[in-house]
Amino acid sequence: MVERQSASMSSDSEVILCLLPSVLALFLFLILIRRKQQQTRLHLPPGNMGWPFLGETLGYLKPYSATSTGQFMEQHISRYGKIYKSNLFGEPTIVSADAGLNRFILQNEGRLFECSYPRSIGGILGKWSMLVLVGDMHRDMRMISLNFLSHARLRTHLMREVEKHTLLVLSSWKENSVFSAQDEAKKFTFNLMAKHIMSLDPGKPETEQLKKLYVTFMKGVVSAPVNLPGTAYRKALQSRSTILKFIESKMEERLKEGAENIDEDDLLGWVLKHSNLSKEQILDLILSLLFAGHETSSVAIALAIYFLPGCPNAIQQLREEHTEIARAKKQAGETELNWDDYKKMEFTQCVISETLRLGNVVRFLHRKALKDVRYKGYDIPCGWKVLPVIAAVHLDPLLFDQPQHFNPWRWQQNNNSGASSSSYTSMTSSNFMPFGGGPRLCAGSELAKLEMAVFIHHLVLNFHWDLEDDLDQPFAFPFVDFQNGLPITARRHQNQSHI
Secondary structure: OHHHHHHHHHHHHHHHHHHHHHHHHHHHHHHHHHHHHHHHHOOOOOEOOOEOOOEOHHHHOOOEEOOOOHHHHHHHHHHHOOEEEEEEOOEEEEEEOOHHHHHHHHHOEOOOEEEOOOHHHHHHHOOOOOOOOOHHHHHHHHHHHHHHOOHHHHHHHHHHHHHHHHHHHHOOOOOOOEEEHHHHHHHHHHHHHHHHHHOOOOOOHHHHHHHHHHHHHHHHHOOOOOOOOOOHHHHHHHHHHHHHHHHHHHHHHHHHOOHHHOOOOOHHHHHHHHOOOOHHHHHHHHHHHHHHHHHHHHHHHHHHHHHHHHOHHHHHHHHHHHHHHHHHHHHOOOOOOOHHHHHOOHHHHHHHHHHHHHHOOOOEOOEEEOOOEEEOOEEEOOOOEEEEEHHHHHOOOOOOOOOOOOOHHHHOOOOOOOOOHHHHHHHHHHHOOOOOOHHHOOOOHHHHHHHHHHHHHHHHHHEEEEEOOOOOOEEEOOOEEEOOOOEEEEEEOOOOOOO
16 A cells, blocks of 8 residues: 555656646746737837846846946847847846936936835845935935035045045055055045044054955955855855944944944944934944945046046146145145145046046946836836946947047036037036936935045156056946956156155
8 A cells, every 4th residue: 555655656746747847838938928918018118028037137247348338238229229128137127228218217216216226235235225225214314424424524524534545545555566556446445434434543453354344245245146155145244244243333332432422523423423223224324335435436546547547638637737736735835635625626527527437337227117107108117127327328429429538628618529518517417427316316426526536636646657457447247347456556756746
């Protein structure tokens, strides 16, 4: 009897195994049929949904030169136009390389569209991270950041700190030695944000340990979300846990001193004293701002170091602008830069804008349609992912003349292209969105530009530098990175030194 039951069970298992491929094939067929029926009811943009589940994600995320839109985007735009459908990150998606649609998406944040990053990003940064929050909670977190990054604070405290940390990094550069410019930029921005957020001093053991943990953390943010032992994602989750414990210990130290004695000089102290956030919310806020304030600014500075040697006239004009500022300060008996000096850096702002346009630190944004939306005759169904591709607009030859060419003068109102002042203003406000736009405009955008300007000021006054690896160029992974770290050789100017 037992033998008959065993034989019966074995026979049932064989039947199930035989039927399983047919069932899976039927399941996939039904998905394709349902998708086809939905598409016939709606006037969706043209495109290719790719394979079930995977879609076209692997092709979309394939690394490419950061000064281009990549082969995937180029081929799809050529074939389908600037608005097309796809299946990315496991979801049906509308991809937009259209400047008008991108503005429409960002301006209608919270009404027609909302932020919708993959779950893996939320798993790394935390559910209270500003990057993934939506609605009132995002607004409240953003207001905390904006209050701490107020114009008055930028003009005084942050201006001094940015210059101090710039000089600290540049003074360590050794004559005629090869080093990673990308690592130096990251050192500068990390030390600045660690001081700004938690009053951590550069070079101290706890700061250096946090920096190492953060490097592991960042590798996981840009890796495949595979939570298995030994993977970059698993290591990043472990680093996140250790970082949060460190931040929590700093919180407890402050709270022991009593609320009335908490120092407001850094963000942690300011939040503890002026907000009603929970401990978990504060931890995720601190972690996400350390990520946002450090990573994007360091990449932008590395991009400027990379682009400028290819444009000697820009370096010359920068030196003239900053030499004049330094000369005026010397005559006034002043040593530290102030806000008036920063406002005089007009051509520097052109260089910054061009660096952000051509390098595209933020390539695209993740959004989701909250309602059925119609745009230019196309339907964007409720619940579909929407990707406004900022880089595609910045590199559009119909909007920017010779978009692959590094040309800071395009940002001058009296530029040589024949464009009037009004058309210049329209172009910059409408099509240039390096920090996003709408209600989710980057809260740290002014600080990022201040960091770049002060770093460039001291860089061009004190150094001449050469790129040591002609093949090392910025690649989008999709986060922009230099694979070899952007090795350079720096030489101090003999006739003048300001460090």
